[in-house]
Amino acid sequence: MRRKVTLKQIARELDVSISTVSKALRHSKEISEDTREKVQAFAKLYHYRPNNIALSLKNRKTKTIGIIIPEIVHHFFSKVIRGIELVANKRGYNVIVGLSNEAFDKEVINMEMLANGSIDGFILSISKQTLLQQDYHHFNETINQGMPIVMFDRVVNEINCDKVIVDDLNGSKRAVEKLLSNGCKNIAIITTKDYVSVGRLRTQGYLEALEEHKIYSKSSLILKIDVELDSEDHLDDLEKEIEQFFKNNRNIDGIFAVNELYAITAMKVARKFGNQIPDDIQVIGFTDGVLSKHATPSLTTVSQHAQDMGEKAADLLINRLELDIDQEEGEEEEEEHYQTVIIETELIERDSTKAL
């Protein structure tokens, strides 16, 4: 077992100085062709590779991006990661992942852990608990320490940073309009409680679409699901709640659900109540997931282009990181103008809505 070789070992072996080896390997023409070749041959033989950690310490940058997401077993988030990783790798960065598991504490701890030199910047989506508590000090502290953050999807206005969001409002608006133009008269929405920003926006889109079509929204047609019901353990409860909702609203002929799980469950319940989809009830979800594609009937959805979001977020972050380098000395940092990139949604029509 030969451990990793270092410059020092090569230097000792070849009886030259460390800096000579360093220069020779970096093809500096300060060094004679003779020694250069000798050193390079030796380095190749022993598979010399510079130690990343030492480079990070020296350069004061790690070429690593920290990702903090609430959950990884989730099509949307894993697609975002894929997008981030793609761009990051292409631009010479690695990706380190921390999971908040939707909990405030784990989010804070994870961020502190990574912020102490392990990474150059964050890409993150806020946990539900954090959104609920509205405690964002850890984000601000991180930014104040000069570590850039890019938020995606679950963002918050209070924080000054680059953001990548889905056009939730217009996405849902168009979905609801689709239902309307497909002839639905009683469109229900199954959404989250309002503190989840994306849920709130999607609800708003729903309301605006109705309003613009001069339809009065009825609060009875709006079901706001509580967070806990999302977890695997509470699938049954979710189903029951939606069942109750159906019982209270016998005349529903269209459903807009703000995520895949709600949509699928709604379809299931609708069928249980003897409805045909899309003949009796048409359903549209909001997501990128696999479920939608393979459900029966396959689900018409508002696609979020998750991978695009990841790619965009990575580009934003790396751009800022490399920009910071150039103006390193500028000290008084000319007022930094943060961007909010909006990723357009796309309505993917499948079999849960009528083909006109």
Add this chain to the structure above:
Amino acid sequence: MRRKVTLKQIARELDVSISTVSKALRHSKEISEDTREKVQAFAKLYHYRPNNIALSLKNRKTKTIGIIIPEIVHHFFSKVIRGIELVANKRGYNVIVGLSNEAFDKEVINMEMLANGSIDGFILSISKQTLLQQDYHHFNETINQGMPIVMFDRVVNEINCDKVIVDDLNGSKRAVEKLLSNGCKNIAIITTKDYVSVGRLRTQGYLEALEEHKIYSKSSLILKIDVELDSEDHLDDLEKEIEQFFKNNRNIDGIFAVNELYAITAMKVARKFGNQIPDDIQVIGFTDGVLSKHATPSLTTVSQHAQDMGEKAADLLINRLELDIDQEEGEEEEEEHYQTVIIETELIERDSTKAL
């Protein structure tokens, strides 16, 4: 914007030496209570945290685990990551993720990138292309450099390292036995080409189950799907291939599919051919995915306990890392006995098989 403070800055500020600060912060009783408190107060005020990179360089370990997987947008792999992250975090480690995207080159590049000091060890699952080419030099090199590897799921005998695998053979065997005891007479298998180790093993389980029931296996009932058909872009081709398979085998009354996608697609095709599930054809898949749970009918599957695999893999790796420390000096490394942990599968009965 106050940048991260370092020992040096605190020392200068308080007009003491760096080492005094360091000791004071580590509660060394070498230091007078006076200065100790002074330093600690100052450090707290400025949120001093030791720089991870510097610590890594000094301690020659990063407390970071590198994960290399073929694909992240995949229920199985993301669940494994969740398991790894859970244990890693609990034991004070971070997790850095590299995606091979099923390609040999990316696997190699990613590993080289991380092996140069960024991590203490790998947890990985081999890419399809690597399995196909059977070129494993990068694994051996990594291990020879003293960096431990734990492989999971897609492993290979040639490599000497800890492994965590699913009991593929017995899992499929029991699945097929279930179909048999449920009355199926013509059980087909939809599997992968043999170089995918898990596919091969699951096929073997299928064959053994038949054999033990004195049933001759028919090659016409074995469909081995080519890799490329797995990708999103080739879903249609996959469906067509399975359709053709059905046309050639009109008498199928049971299907065992080695993954979720194959199973779902098979159900779809079966229905298209006018079959009722589970009345005419019973189907069992091999997976942990969401599709199975939410499909119509919901799919009976062999669960792999992906999260357990991740947890076990992380424990194996960290155990070895911390063991290495203790016997650091031992040099002649008493022969290392690597383990292969087998995670038992579990048959989860849902609605694609008959309830007897």
Add this chain to the structure above:
DNA sequence: TTGTACGCGTTATCAA
């Protein structure tokens, strides 16, 4: 053409 010295941030050892 080659080597020395320094610094990145930290800790451990030894000297004062």
Add this chain to the structure above:
DNA sequence: TTGATAACGCGTACAA
């Protein structure tokens, strides 16, 4: 009780 020094591995400005 405190401080100076070395070391982790690297790159580079400067000296030889």
